Amino acid sequence: MSKGLPKRSDDYSLWYNELVKRADLAENAPVRGCMIIKPYGYSIWEKMQAVLDKKFKDTGHSNAYFPLFIPKSYLSKEAAHVDGFAKECAVVTHYRLKNDPSGKGIIVDPDAKLEEELIVRPTSETVIWNTFKTWVQSYRDLPLLINQWANVVRWEMRTRLFLRTTEFLWQEGHTAHETKQEAIAETEQMIQVYADFAQNYMALPVHTGIKSANERFAGAEETYCIEALMQDGKALQAGTSHFLGQNFAKAFDVKFAKKEGGLEYVWGTSWGVSTRLMGALIMAHSDDEGLVLPPLLAPIQVVIVPIFKTSEQLDLIEEKLKPIIAALKAKDINVKFDHTDKFSPGYKFAEYELKGVPVRIAIGARDIENNTVELARRDTKEKTTVPQEGLVDRIENLLKEIQDSIFQKALAFRSANTLIADDYSTFKKMLDETPGFILAHWDGTSETEEKIKEETKATIRCIPLGMKPESGICMVTGKPSTQRVLFARAY
Template sequence: MAKELKDLTKRSDDYSKWYNELVVKADLAEQSAVRGCMVIKPYGYAIWEKMQQTLDKMFKETGVQNAYFPLLIPKSFLCREAEHVEGFAKECAVVTHYRLKNDPNGNGVIVDPDARLEEELIVRPTSETIIWGTYKNWIHSYRDLPVLCNQWANVMRWEMRTRMFLRTAEFLWQEGHCAHATAEESEARTVQMINLYADFAERYMAMPVIKGVKSPNERFAGALNTYTIEAMMQDGKALQSGTSHNLGQNFAKAFDVTFVNKDNKPEYVWANSWGVSTRLMGALIMTHSDDNGLVLPPHLAPIQVVIVPIYKNAEQLVEVSRAVEPIVSALRDLGISVKYDDADNRRPGFKFADYELKGVPVRLAIGARDIENGTVEVMRRDTLEKQVEPIAGIAERVQSLLEEIQENIYQKALKHREEMTRTVDTYEEFKAEIEKGGFILAHWDGTPETEDKIKEETKATIRCIPLDGDKTPGVCMVTGKPSAQRVIFARNY
């Protein structure tokens, strides 16, 4: 058993510590020399790459194209949309000078006071302003619409309390920014993208999500409406896992982006933006992993199958390697990523524990005796069950097993969410239930004042107003005023 695995804190002892340790021990990321920023290590980045590649393909199937916009945004751009700048003002990193010089006192380098910028530049917290400043040059007629752009980039939000993947000062994401000729087209795209995110979360991440609309208090700064997918982590806390914003004509008006419509009249463009980030890595870890380490869904695992040879000497290794070669070829022919770990600097037991810690979905172990018997030991990471299987046809059985694991961990997460979702009618009942964690369905009168009171007194927020489910009206649990439908409350990351 690897020392790293034995030292992993149990979830039941300290869930937060378990998460932080697992990120490091599973070689996903580590803290950097810059406070609040992390280094994503190769194994962690390989998972993000699979997410990125899958989402990128899904975006492009809807007509979206990738572009890239500057990291630095003129301060004046952020001033043009008042609500937007207010939402991000406290998180912005500001560039004020463009040059350093040697300290005349010999203390290294200092900022050159003569190199102050005429206008400060903001390290992008999000790109609406720089993009809409650019779209003004691209859009003149209805024939130029729609513009369907996405960029894969990094952003900076000066977070004081950070946690790797979940909340860091710098993080990776994608941000889509679309321009349309009509309000209906823009709304349709906004909804289309939240549906796409939900599909990705459930089909690839094996993570059940609830689609809904954010309350005005929780809405993206400068948006008319924000759609969200909300997931429940194993500790009962909610995690916002993707958002899509209907921006109306706010940014078009702020940056004077107009087009001549089919009636030859000028009109402001309609906009939306949508994004997910490396926060999804945190969601993946906390949705499925256990006290033995990561549990990765096969659809996103960088290594779907690892094969570990069992041997006593070099001759046996040659024999085992010869038997493994056609298995590796057959798996790769089926599009399965496989690693044959014949490194001689680690014992099989260490390898078993290491790949278990890293969440590799299927492990095959094969030795000289297995070759004689025509068998191979198969272990599935989700249940840790082992089974001896015939070598003949093993690739097809592993392919089937990977799909079984994908479905099993989704169903396990779904069952957990269902068990941790309750309905309450009174505020006293709500206060008691929210302490147990999970999603609470309750009526709310629709006012920010009531929402603020609940947050202040219970630390719970409205995660979303669900798009699906019970739309039965009732009365607010706090004020007794009319409520259109139940909303989802939870404490969140």
């Protein structure tokens, strides 16, 4: 095992890539842009899934599964939607291979060409709305509240592990409602679910807001999002919730009979978060020693490293630990007792730090004698020697404290890196010298946003919800503005 991660300050991208690989989260697959999610990385994703899935069910949604393949013709039924995704679709054209007549390898059988090509889903609105058409007849069938956990494929030009991969895992919620108000309420509810998850589980402070027209989802009337700030000062879109209006209902002819008579198109929403959240989690909290995981999402919350010379000593340590381990498990704390002698204690310390285990207990002959253990927390790297008595309660509290402390640290970082710019030259200077979020006035037009993007590579991350209106003038055009919007360079 080679030592040492690249430093964030030297090369943030390199640090991130190395960390993902070295912490056993994921590695590159044989196909460009695809990733193999390794068991440790996948167990973090499973924890995220479990929390989110419960939240979806608690808000009345049911899981279902729709197919991977979408007939090509479906994609083009909603005009904006096809425009948004056409350039990045994987297409299935044949269904059979055969031996190469020249004797070498295998080729696509030209006789096995599909009548209509199939698109590997980049998102499932079209196939789901095509299905909703048959599921919805009357107001009694509404609301329809569906979620699916799935993989999708978007043929991106440039990829990065977790942050942007050709294939990724996600959930996509799709709902249909009787009224516009109800659909908007659903859209807003789900972005709040995401914000709550990000802040309370991922320990990741996020801004909730709506996207400008330029950044809106292809086929949506309004896109709500949560935006997080990474340690290099770049923003990351962590989740989106779309109010689809009646766009897909009209495209797929999904109408319902109203209680008071007459037919009406349903109102739709869709919302999703992906394995990109893994990237956000990694980038937001980790340090030059490795991952820092919030306890609520850590696959291993407490690791115990015994320090021993003989198997008799190990037996003695194990005897001491038995009731402690049992009590931790009884409190649903995930504890790993690493008693193998394949690696030295020092190696194990470094390894579990790399993997972000929040709490480490070391126990050796010295501790047996004194009835103590050494307790170390990953986030601050503090080490203290504490009595074995009351250890379980101490750990339970410590895990809560770490969860909170990681969030507070990220929040403080974000506050320190959220600046206010009143003129364009200050804005540009900030982007280069103190990267982060910048609150600035904008005249509300796509042209101005486009100009800013071209000149600075910064985009409007969102128009934050719940911010006080403040009249001012657009930093570029000088036209009036009623609210500051959140700018940043983004992933």
